[in-house]
Amino acid sequence: MRNMTPTIGVFDSGFGGLTVLRALVARLPQAQFAFIGDTARLPYGSKSRRTIARYAAQSAQFLVREQDAEFLVIACNTASALALDAIQDAVPVPVLGVIEPGASAARAASRTGDVLVIATDATVHSHAYAAACGAQGLRALEKACPLLVPLVEEGWTDHPVTAEVIRIYLDELNAEAAALGLNPDTLVLGCTHYPLLRPLIERSVPAGMRVIDSAEAAAEAAVRQFGAGIALAGVPGEEAGQEAIKPDLRCFATDSVEKFERLGSRFLGRPVGKVELVDLGG
Amino acid sequence: MRNMTPTIGVFDSGFGGLTVLRALVARLPQAQFAFIGDTARLPYGSKSRRTIARYAAQSAQFLVREQDAEFLVIACNTASALALDAIQDAVPVPVLGVIEPGASAARAASRTGDVLVIATDATVHSHAYAAACGAQGLRALEKACPLLVPLVEEGWTDHPVTAEVIRIYLDELNAEAAALGLNPDTLVLGCTHYPLLRPLIERSVPAGMRVIDSAEAAAEAAVRQFGAGIALAGVPGEEAGQEAIKPDLRCFATDSVEKFERLGSRFLGRPVGKVELVDLGG
Numbered sequence: 001m002r003n004m005t006p007t008i009g010v011f012d013s014g015f016g017g018l019t020v021l022r023a024l025v026a027r028l029p030q031a032q033f034a035f036i037g038d039t040a041r042l043p044y045g046s047k048s049r050r051t052i053a054r055y056a057a058q059s060a061q062f063l064v065r066e067q068d069a070e071f072l073v074i075a076c077n078t079a080s081a082l083a084l085d086a087i088q089d090a091v092p093v094p095v096l097g098v099i100e101p102g103a104s105a106a107r108a109a110s111r112t113g114d115v116l117v118i119a120t121d122a123t124v125h126s127h128a129y130a131a132a133c134g135a136q137g138l139r140a141l142e143k144a145c146p147l148l149v150p151l152v153e154e155g156w157t158d159h160p161v162t163a164e165v166i167r168i169y170l171d172e173l174n175a176e177a178a179a180l181g182l183n184p185d186t187l188v189l190g191c192t193h194y195p196l197l198r199p200l201i202e203r204s205v206p207a208g209m210r211v212i213d214s215a216e217a218a219a220e221a222a223v224r225q226f227g228a229g230i231a232l233a234g235v236p237g238e239e240a241g242q243e244a245i246k247p248d249l250r251c252f253a254t255d256s257v258e259k260f261e262r263l264g265s266r267f268l269g270r271p272v273g274k275v276e277l278v279d280l281g282g
Numbered sequence: 283m284r285n286m287t288p289t290i291g292v293f294d295s296g297f298g299g300l301t302v303l304r305a306l307v308a309r310l311p312q313a314q315f316a317f318i319g320d321t322a323r324l325p326y327g328s329k330s331r332r333t334i335a336r337y338a339a340q341s342a343q344f345l346v347r348e349q350d351a352e353f354l355v356i357a358c359n360t361a362s363a364l365a366l367d368a369i370q371d372a373v374p375v376p377v378l379g380v381i382e383p384g385a386s387a388a389r390a391a392s393r394t395g396d397v398l399v400i401a402t403d404a405t406v407h408s409h410a411y412a413a414a415c416g417a418q419g420l421r422a423l424e425k426a427c428p429l430l431v432p433l434v435e436e437g438w439t440d441h442p443v444t445a446e447v448i449r450i451y452l453d454e455l456n457a458e459a460a461a462l463g464l465n466p467d468t469l470v471l472g473c474t475h476y477p478l479l480r481p482l483i484e485r486s487v488p489a490g491m492r493v494i495d496s497a498e499a500a501a502e503a504a505v506r507q508f509g510a511g512i513a514l515a516g517v518p519g520e521e522a523g524q525e526a527i528k529p530d531l532r533c534f535a536t537d538s539v540e541k542f543e544r545l546g547s548r549f550l551g552r553p554v555g556k557v558e559l560v561d562l563g564g
Contacts (some may be wrong), residue, residue, distance in 0.1 A: 040329070047322070047537070150432040161446055169442070255329070 005248070007032040008222070009069025011059045013044040015253075015260050016149070016192035017075025018267035019097065023219030024073065025249070028227065032248040034067035038276070040255030044157040045122025046076045052079060058280045064091045067074030067250070071226040073218060074098065075192055077119060081153045094225060101221035102188050102214030103132035103140075109187040109210040110138060117142040118174055119190030120149060127192050141182060142190075142212035153263060158200065162253055166197065166204045174206065174242075188212045198268065251275045287530070288511055289314040289376075290504070291351025293325040293341045294487025297542050298431070298474035299357025299537075300549035302380065305354065305418060305501030307531070307550075314530040316349035320562070322537030326360040334361060335368035340562045346373045351533070353508040355500060356380065357474055359401060363410030370545065383503035384470050384496030385414035385422075392420060392468040393493040398455055399424040401472030402431060411472050421490065423464060424472070425455045434475045435545060448479065448486045456488065470494045477547060533557045 010021045010032050025033065029274055036059050038044075044234045056079040056149045061071040072095045074080045074087060079098030088095045106115045115138050117129040124144040133140035148169075151162045170187075177184050187205055189195060195213050249272075253260045257275045264272035290313050292303045297319045307315065314475075318341050320326075323563075326334050338361040354377045356369060358364045362379030372378045388397045390531075397420050399411040406426040415422035422537040433444045459466050467489055471477060477495050483492055535542045539557045546554035 032343075043325075112321060147429075147432050147436055150429050154429055161450070164443055 003088055003264050005030065005032050006070045006226070007034055007068050008226065009033075009060070009063030009072045010035045010075050010193065011038075011056065011063060011079070012036075012074075012076040013038050013042040013055075013079060014076075015267055017266045018193050018264055018272070019129055019195040019213075019215040020073060020075035020218050021249075022195070022220055022267065023213075023216050027219050027223045028193075033251070034063055034069055034250050035262075036063060036252040036261060037254070038280070039257075040280075041262060043122070043257045044076065044082075044252070045120055048126040049082045050127035053083040055280075056083040060095070060234050060254070062278065062280060069093065070211070070229070072096070072183045073222055075215070075218065076189055077123040077128075077192065078126070081123055081126040094249045096218065096222055096225060098192070098214045098218040099128050099132050099190075102190060102212060103129065103136050103138070103218040105212045105217035106133060106137055106140075106186050107186050110184075111202065112183045113137065113186045114139045114177070114182040114184040115186040115188060115212075116140070116177060116184045117188040117190045118145045118148075118169065118173070118194065120144060121146050122191055127182075128189055139182060140188075141173065141177050141180065141184065145169045145178070145191075146158060146198060149191065149193045150195050152266075154215070155263075155266070157266070158195045162197065163200050165245070166174065166200050168280065170201075170204050183208070186210045186212060189216060207214055247271070252278045254278060256276075287312065287315055288352045288508070289312050289350050290508065291315075291342070291345030291349060292472065293338065293354065293355050293361070294318075294358040295319075295326040296363060296385075296501050297546045297549055298434075299553070300335075300479040300546055301495075302355060302473050302500050303499040303500050304549065304551050305495075306504055309501050310503045316345055316351055316532050316534070317540060318345060318534040318560070319540060320561075321534070321535045321539075325360065325404070327402055331364045335365040337562075338365040339372035339422050341345060342369045342377070343384070344363060344534070344560065344562060346375055349353045350560045351375065351393050352511070353504070354378070355504055357497070357500065359405040359473055360408070360439035361495070363405055363408040368401075374450055377465050378500065378507060379560075380474070380496045380500040381414050381472075381497035384494060385411065385420070385473060387420040387494045387496075387499035388468050388470050389420055391494055392466075394465045394467045395419065396421045396423075396459070396464040396466040397470060398422070398459060398466045399467040399470040400427045400430075400451065400455070400474045400476065402426060403428050405472055411470065414550070415470075415534075421464060421549075422470075423455065423466065425451065425458070427451045427473075430479060431473065431475045433514065436476050437545075439478045439548070443458050444479065445486070446483050446506070448482050452483075452486050466491070468494060470496060472496055475549075482557075496550045505524045531555070534560045536560060536562055
């Protein structure tokens with residue numbers, strides 16, 4: 001029965017995408033999951049579009065060919081921004097990125113039509129969120145917050161220093177929005193590390209501002225796109241009680257397995273277990 | 283005359299090593315300099331020793347073969363820690379790293395024989411400073427300070443958040459030293475980004491603690507090793523007055539030229555000028 005359960009492949013350049021996997025597992029506990037972090041070649045942010053496309057295609061092919069993934073979620077903002085087409089061309093299965101779902105969720109949440117996006121330097125420079133929000137009829141103001149990923153990786157997710165850094169970034173962003181005459185009512189977390197900072201961020205935004213987590217938005221979009229296929233395949237072991245339906249999860253990394261195992265559980269919200277090292281070449 | 287002036291090649295995985303170049307320029311203004319930052323492949327910290335050795339050897343060969351460097355300074359703690367031997371094997375010129383000079387300067391400064399070292403995660407995990415200090419008869423306690431590089435790159439070199447982060451790291455390090463029964467009187471800055479934080483760090487260390495900058499220490503070691511050769515080659519245009527003896531400086535990067543040009547001047551203390559893009563393959 002287990003072999004008939006569809007596998008969802010999830011890809012990131014690192015392990016931040018485990019927040020997307022966490023949101024997927026919560027919604028599709030009956031699916032099997034294979035996650036790969038291309039940790040040997042991170043960060044993607046400083047690399048060219050061509051190189052990112054080649055790397056991301058290799059990871060996608062690993063998930064489809066070697067892990068039998070029937071759906072792929074690109075849980076990496078940089079790869080979603082720069083290489084989604086190339087990944088779709090490289091594999092014969094449906095592929096979902098994180099940026100379109102984030103923009104769609106912002107459209108659903110915003111009444112003023114003006115939204116703020118915080119993300120890494122690379123994602124902001126790509127202006128992928130501005131484009132995706134623009135396609136939804138929203139005006140988006142983006143801001144790079146390069147200190148937030150290192151603060152999360154240091155484990156300072158509930159630390160006064162992190163709260164102060166968030167306050168400074170959001171004050172700057174709100175001041176810029178006001179100077180441009182925008183009236184934003186929605187903030188998009190455009191980086192897969194940021195869900196770990198959500199409690200601090202929610203304490204820092206102006207009253208009434210909605211916070212959209214692109215990891216949650218991507219998981220919801222995946223359920224809409226893939227959920228029916230998974231439901232049709234049946235729920236393995238449903239008769240056997242709660243224990244049998246806990247998700248089947250395999251994690252792979254191209255390097256730095258130790259750091260992945262140590263930090264990954266913070267992102268996944270549970271132990272990642274043994275991370276397997278794979279060599280994608282190049 | 284200019285062509286007879288020796289060229290010193292300086293290598294880093296990024297542009298932090300420009301602090302070493304700055305210290306070298308101050309001491310050897312009559313030399314020519316060629317600097318390469320392997321920005322396409324940074325950070326080296328998460329890569330294996332074999333990969334780092336291959337990358338660093340390619341940069342070293344570029345400096346020697348294409349820029350006629352007669353001496354090399356490895357202005358990168360990770361490459362100095364993991365690949366100094368491989369670089370020395372790859373090129374037929376003298377090669378100096380930053381770690382031995384830092385340890386030697388600590389030995390000269392310390393009266394108690396106990397020293398503290400702050401560095402990146404990768405450098406601390408290599409324990410290269412502990413080994414180099416041990417070889418000098420010193421006891422060294424190392425601490426990774428992963429937030430300091432992002433804070434410098436964000437430009438927050440004189441910012442209350444950075445002062446607070448430094449205070450937290452140094453308090454933890456001093457508490458650990460006390461628990462181990464150490465009596466440290468010297469702090470080594472084991473990362474080429476940290477000289478930009480020196481004023482904040484000096485305000486945070488206990489009274490009487492000496493702060494050793496491995497960039498300065500490496501430049502002083504370079505003058506001892508290479509200075510005579512440069513003096514013998516003559517000082518070009520000495521007759522022609524001050525203008526002619528300003529250093530001749532060329533900067534190269536393998537990617538991210540824009541970020542290099544934007545941030546590099548902070549590290550070098552003067553404009554880096556036009557950064558040339560080079561392709562080392564791989």
